[in-house]
Amino acid sequence: MARSRRIGEFELIARYFAPLARGFKGARGLKSDNAFLAVDRRHDLVVKTDTIVAGVHFLAGEKPELVAARALRVCLSDLAAGGATPFVYQLSLSLSRGWTERWISRFARGLAADQRRYGIVLCGGDTTATPGPTTITITAIGKVAHGKGLGRGGARARDELWVSGTIGDAALGLLAARGRLKSAILEKRYRLPLPRTTLGPRLVGIARATADVSDGLLADAGHIADASGVAVDIERDHVPLSVAAARIVASTPASWATVLGGGDDYELLIAIPKRKRAALHAVARACGVKVTHIGDFRRGAGVHLTVAGRPTIASRRGYVHF
Amino acid sequence: MARSRRIGEFELIARYFAPLARGFKGARGLKSDNAFLAVDRRHDLVVKTDTIVAGVHFLAGEKPELVAARALRVCLSDLAAGGATPFVYQLSLSLSRGWTERWISRFARGLAADQRRYGIVLCGGDTTATPGPTTITITAIGKVAHGKGLGRGGARARDELWVSGTIGDAALGLLAARGRLKSAILEKRYRLPLPRTTLGPRLVGIARATADVSDGLLADAGHIADASGVAVDIERDHVPLSVAAARIVASTPASWATVLGGGDDYELLIAIPKRKRAALHAVARACGVKVTHIGDFRRGAGVHLTVAGRPTIASRRGYVHF
Numbered sequence: 001m002a003r004s005r006r007i008g009e010f011e012l013i014a015r016y017f018a019p020l021a022r023g024f025k026g027a028r029g030l031k032s033d034n035a036f037l038a039v040d041r042r043h044d045l046v047v048k049t050d051t052i053v054a055g056v057h058f059l060a061g062e063k064p065e066l067v068a069a070r071a072l073r074v075c076l077s078d079l080a081a082g083g084a085t086p087f088v089y090q091l092s093l094s095l096s097r098g099w100t101e102r103w104i105s106r107f108a109r110g111l112a113a114d115q116r117r118y119g120i121v122l123c124g125g126d127t128t129a130t131p132g133p134t135t136i137t138i139t140a141i142g143k144v145a146h147g148k149g150l151g152r153g154g155a156r157a158r159d160e161l162w163v164s165g166t167i168g169d170a171a172l173g174l175l176a177a178r179g180r181l182k183s184a185i186l187e188k189r190y191r192l193p194l195p196r197t198t199l200g201p202r203l204v205g206i207a208r209a210t211a212d213v214s215d216g217l218l219a220d221a222g223h224i225a226d227a228s229g230v231a232v233d234i235e236r237d238h239v240p241l242s243v244a245a246a247r248i249v250a251s252t253p254a255s256w257a258t259v260l261g262g263g264d265d266y267e268l269l270i271a272i273p274k275r276k277r278a279a280l281h282a283v284a285r286a287c288g289v290k291v292t293h294i295g296d297f298r299r300g301a302g303v304h305l306t307v308a309g310r311p312t313i314a315s316r317r318g319y320v321h322f
Numbered sequence: 323m324a325r326s327r328r329i330g331e332f333e334l335i336a337r338y339f340a341p342l343a344r345g346f347k348g349a350r351g352l353k354s355d356n357a358f359l360a361v362d363r364r365h366d367l368v369v370k371t372d373t374i375v376a377g378v379h380f381l382a383g384e385k386p387e388l389v390a391a392r393a394l395r396v397c398l399s400d401l402a403a404g405g406a407t408p409f410v411y412q413l414s415l416s417l418s419r420g421w422t423e424r425w426i427s428r429f430a431r432g433l434a435a436d437q438r439r440y441g442i443v444l445c446g447g448d449t450t451a452t453p454g455p456t457t458i459t460i461t462a463i464g465k466v467a468h469g470k471g472l473g474r475g476g477a478r479a480r481d482e483l484w485v486s487g488t489i490g491d492a493a494l495g496l497l498a499a500r501g502r503l504k505s506a507i508l509e510k511r512y513r514l515p516l517p518r519t520t521l522g523p524r525l526v527g528i529a530r531a532t533a534d535v536s537d538g539l540l541a542d543a544g545h546i547a548d549a550s551g552v553a554v555d556i557e558r559d560h561v562p563l564s565v566a567a568a569r570i571v572a573s574t575p576a577s578w579a580t581v582l583g584g585g586d587d588y589e590l591l592i593a594i595p596k597r598k599r600a601a602l603h604a605v606a607r608a609c610g611v612k613v614t615h616i617g618d619f620r621r622g623a624g625v626h627l628t629v630a631g632r633p634t635i636a637s638r639r640g641y642v643h644f
Binding site: 007009012013016017019020021023024026027030032033034035037039040042043045047048049050051053055056057087088090091092094096101104105107108111112115121122123124125126127128129130131132133135137139141 | 329331334335338339341342343345346348349352354355356357359361362364365367369370371372373375377378379409410412413414416418423426427429430433434437443444445446447448449450451452453454455457459461463
């Protein structure tokens with residue numbers, strides 16, 4: 001134990017922190033992105049904490065408004081995957097030595113715009129100085145009908161796997177932000193996540209399991225499969241791409257690895273029984289969100305990728321935190 | 323606005339973040355340490371977020387168990403001041419580059435011990451890597467009867483100001499930890515806060531206003547006075563001292579500035595109407611906590627210190643975050 005320094009994030013959580021959550025069912029063994037607090041007979045609160053660090057999770061020098069949006073939206077995406085409607089949030093802002101009041105003013109303006117957009121309000125937090133990079137932790141709290149919160153566990157063999165929107169734009173957009181390819185549209189998709197906050201709550205009663213695509217499509221589909229105790233087959237050519245992304249993979253097929261393995265799309269993966277297809281289409285249409293059937297669950301374990309129906313070896317490695 | 327970089331924490335919050343909490347009453351204008359979420363007709367959730375940074379809020383090289391205890395207990399102290407009973411918490415752990423599994427194992431052990439001690443349980447969070455110092459954010463959630471949460475506002479002219487335990491030990495203990503005086507007892511008081519979690523919830527129905535002593539006795543008494551719109555007179559010679567602290571101020575009277583201005587005591591300041599004296603004594607006795615009458619509220623504004631009844635000029639400056 002003493003010397004093996006670089007265990008992964010999931011292992012770290014399982015080994016040291018999951019035991020601390022034992023005995024509190026709403027923590028779901030820390031295998032869920034969200035915690036569920038049963039506060040009365042009608043509602044559960046859904047709680048999600050996320051930390052972003054300058055230079056690690058957002059580009060140092062990023063516009064403060066976009067940093068604010070990213071900090072809040074990565075949490076809102078998890079609440080959406082949990083089926084929850086946004087309620088309130090707490091903000092911890094640790095400011096690096098070079099902070100200016102102008103930066104904070106713009107950061108606050110970004111939060112204000114997103115509060116209006118997503119119907120959430122600041123309820124408290126902490127501000128402090130740090131000798132390290134600016135670090136932002138948001139704990140977002142949403143509401144869902146009691147016992148109805150969605151999560152990764154719950155998919156069954158013969159369920160279908162659907163995904164909202166398009167996949168890969170953010171990961172390709174990060175390459176664009178780093179100057180490694182050119183696309184203003186994709187770069188914006190990376191810089192400004194669009195959490196599916198209207199779709200998420202409407203999936204309650206339709207989806208058996210959900211996850212947001214934060215670590216990467218294959219990784220997050222794998223988390224659903226693992227948590228549900230089933231396997232999932234995904235057909236690459238069914239994965240929905242934007243026009244810009246489709247053009248890139250057409251000219252550079254190696255970009256598929258970025259599309260399927262990259263993260264930060266903040267789309268929703270949705271496991272449904274076949275009979276819920278019409279219901280899923282109805283709520284997606286009501287939200288103006290496209291949904292696409294990309295795979296199927298079966299007995300077994302793991303994520304299995306096919307290309308035009310033929311099995312392929314795929315790394316499900318998403319974004320690795322350590 | 324653009325160039326004035328060093329405004330204070332309270333001003334920063336008032337100018338940029340309080341507007342973001344407008345319209346949500348439970349945020350109390352961000353003037354309270356706690357947020358109050360009315361979740362049903364019987365209970366409110368009390369929410370508190372606190373961030374500690376290695377080298378800033380705890381000594382780099384501190385024992386991981388003590389870091390864990392500090393991170394959790396500073397939040398528990400605020401919940402206690404809010405009259406709340408601990409419920410669950412979220413943990414964001416940003417690990418500096420030199421992290422070892424052994425450190426995490428000991429950190430988790432510290433959390434486990436405090437979970438048992440204080441009846442709180444981990445329900446989620448985030449772990450990430452940072453190029454900066456290890457940074458820990460805890461969002462603790464407690465419960466209080468609906469509408470009964472305590473805070474800084476509410477003290478009235480002619481109310482009495484009481485304080486639990488002894489004052490100044492932690493600030494003197496910090497000097498001891500830095501080798502500037504010798505006292506193992508005081509050093510421990512600094513390293514290991516003892517939040518008044520049993521007393522706090524019992525103050526509901528007795529106290530008109532409360533605060534924990536985190537910024538310093540005069541500063542925190544001042545926060546109560548400001549939030550309540552009254553003045554408070556504090557008699558220095560009534561401030562309860564430990565034997566160790568009393569010895570230090572007897573030999574070095576200049577240490578009074580440390581005692582009254584230093585922070586981190588995590589005792590409770592309690593404003594009560596005179597008729598609640600007996601009730602306060604009863605609950606304090608039941609908790610095994612000493613409480614001392616140190617001052618009185620009156621019309622006016624500010625904190626006013628007397629020494630043996632004679633007015634004195636006192637800086638209420640507590641711990642300054644920026």
